[in-house]
Amino acid sequence: MxxxxxxxxxxxxxxxxxxxxxxxxxxxxxxxxxxxxxxxxxxxxxxxxxxxxxxxxxxxxxxxxxxxxxxxxxxxxxxxxxxxxxxxxxxxxxxxxxxxxxxxxxxxxxxxxxxxxxxxxxxxxxxxxxxxxxxxxxxxxxxxxxxxxxxxxxxxxxGTNKNMNYEDLVDVIAEIIHVHSKNFHHPILANLKSSFTCECDVINHLLQSQILMSQAQFLQSLLQLHQAHSKLTSWGSASQAKETTKKSMFGHSSKTVSAWPALYQWLLRYKSLLVAKFSLYFYDVLSKQTTPVEMKSLSSKNVEDYSAKILAFQKKTDALNVSLVLDTQEIEHVYKGPGYHHPDKQFEQATGLDSYPAIYSYPGEYPASHWPNVVMMISDRTIETDKVTCIYDKGVQSTYFITCADPKIYIVVIYESKKSEKDSYVNSFMTELGSMLKCAKHFASLKPGSRGASRK
Known part of the structure; x- marks a missing residue:
């Protein structure tokens, strides 16, 4: 042969x-x-x-x-x-x-x-x-x-579903990292491997941060955000992509055009949205580190200024209070309160009304006299994740609106008057705020042309 x-x-x-x-x-x-x-x-x-x-x-x-x-x-x-x-x-x-x-x-x-x-x-x-x-x-x-x-x-x-289970996503990306990251290790492929690892690590850190924020864990969510920021910066600095500014035909206006690929831009915006969310969830903690004027200025630089949105809404509708309430009975760890705490310091599990703290409240402190009603609404477990629940209490002649911002965090708006449960402005604001804090639209925006999608 x-x-x-x-x-x-x-x-x-x-x-x-x-x-x-x-x-x-x-x-x-x-x-x-x-x-x-x-x-x-x-x-x-x-x-x-x-x-x-x-x-x-x-x-x-x-x-x-x-x-x-x-x-x-x-x-x-x-x-x-x-x-x-x-x-x-x-x-x-x-x-x-x-x-x-x-x-x-x-x-x-x-x-x-x-x-x-x-x-x-x-x-x-x-x-x-x-x-x-x-x-x-x-x-x-x-x-x-x-x-x-x-x-x-x-x-x-x-992003288009009622229930957003970030833990499932973390499990999936963690498995991808575990199974595949060691399978292409040749030195010639080092740059390719580095890019792949950065991508997976960034989305993993961002999802972890979102989960930790939903449990009001200040330091842990901050560390995950920092990790994501560092890896995004490292990944981007290795790239030759640059932003360019294009002027209009007549030179009166200009537009900044990013040369980053869409996936990198999506991850970058996801991080920015979580920074804005972090600024709201831990507003009281952060505001104690600076002046009110400086805090307002810093918040305005976020991709979304949630505190300004809430302030404008409260003034326009004359709401008594707008709060974000954490259900500590639904989180696995003992809630230690806002901010950083020494790891060795012991805390007891909060009970009763104290197990439903307001992690954000505007204007001023949460209204204690209304809190039994607020806690009753939350503990009733009938609140749908994508809808606004409205209850009018004749005894105190007050109206309560409530919806989910996260699985364990609720947006609560209180009026000391009778409001229609179909009030379109109140319902739209709360639905929109809840959706934005879940990053639902941003998730859906991965698929261009989907409803509400926007790749900014």
Whole structure:
């Protein structure tokens, strides 16, 4: 039986040094969101190696051209676009599926022709085996990408649901990190791995922060926010993406255009929304560290100034009080009160009315005389997460509106008069505030064209 012919291979420098440097540059471009540069780099390689069509390197170059296109689509969230007969989402999944097949073929071809490869000069052998190894690890990377695509699909769907279970999302992303982060570790893929790790860590820290805020844990949620901020900054600083300012045709106005890909922008805004939420949930704690004027100024710089929204609402409707109330009986740990507490300091579990503290109250302290009614409404457990409950108490001639801001935190508005339960302004404000604090619209905004979606 005749031996299969040895595939034509272009002459290489020792150990394929030129090709290896091209690979390093290619994956560096991808980690910097420079997807077009990565594609152009491989397009040039394709032209150079036209004569060796069918060689492992030529096949690898072809696959990497497609890989850069797929990564660009992923980072632009193109796979979550509103689908027309399922094409938008399926298109990227199909691209990754085809890439898996191509990379596996290259890997298997080298393995099957190992006796031929081993007959090549030493440097050639090492380079062929390197390509096979990289193909195997890139297959693992694509499997991880397929999991994160499912994850963002789950987030976008959750944004339109009544119940938002952040713990489920944390479990999913934690599993992705645990299962996949060690499967593509070659030094040539270091930049790609770093980018993937940053992405997963950032969303994990942000979700953890959101959960901890819903339990009014000041220090822990702050630390998670800080971790997310540090990793976002590190990830962004490695990129070559910049914001540019474009002037209108007549030069009277300008618009800042971000070169960051949509996924990075979405994560950046998610962090900003949680910073704004943190500023509201721990407003009293933070305000004690500065002057009222400075606190107001700092709040106004947030992506959402919740305290200003509440102030304007209270004045317009003449509400007696607007509060955020924490149900401490629904949290697993002993609530220690607002702010930082020494870890060794012992606290007893609050009981009665004290187990429903107002973590935010405007104007001034929460109205103690109304608190038995407020606690009764919350402990009644009939409040729907996406609706506003209204009760009028004839005895005290007061109206109470209540809705969920988080699973354990409630927005409560009190009027010392009879108000219609169908008051559109009150209901709209409370529904909108509750939705914003849950980050529901931001979750839904992952899928452009969805109701209320906005990628700012």
């Amino acid at each position: 005749s031996q299969p012919s040895t595939p034509k291979t272009p002459p290489m420098s020792p150990l394929g040094a030129k090709e290896e440097s091209q690979l390093l540059m290619y994956f560096q471009f991808l980690s910097q969101f420079s997807f077009d540069k990565a594609k152009d780099l491989m397009e040039k390689e394709k032209e150079i190696h036209k004569a060796s069509f069918g060689s492992s390197w030529a096949l690898m170059v072809h696959s990497l051209i497609q890989f850069s296109v797929a990564e660009k689509t992923y980072m632009s969230l193109g796979f979550l676009e509103q689908k027309w007969f399922g094409r938008a989402k399926d298109s990227l999944r199909n691209s990754y599926f085809l890439l898996l097949g191509e990379l596996r073929r290259i890997e298997e071809t080298v393995k099957q022709q190992e006796h031929i490869v081993l007959g090549l000069p030493g440097p050639m052998v090492e380079f062929e085996l390197l390509l096979s190894h990289l193909c195997g690890q890139l297959c693992e990377y694509i499997r991880a990408r397929q999991r994160t695509m499912d994850f963002y699909e789950q987030i976008s769907t959750m």
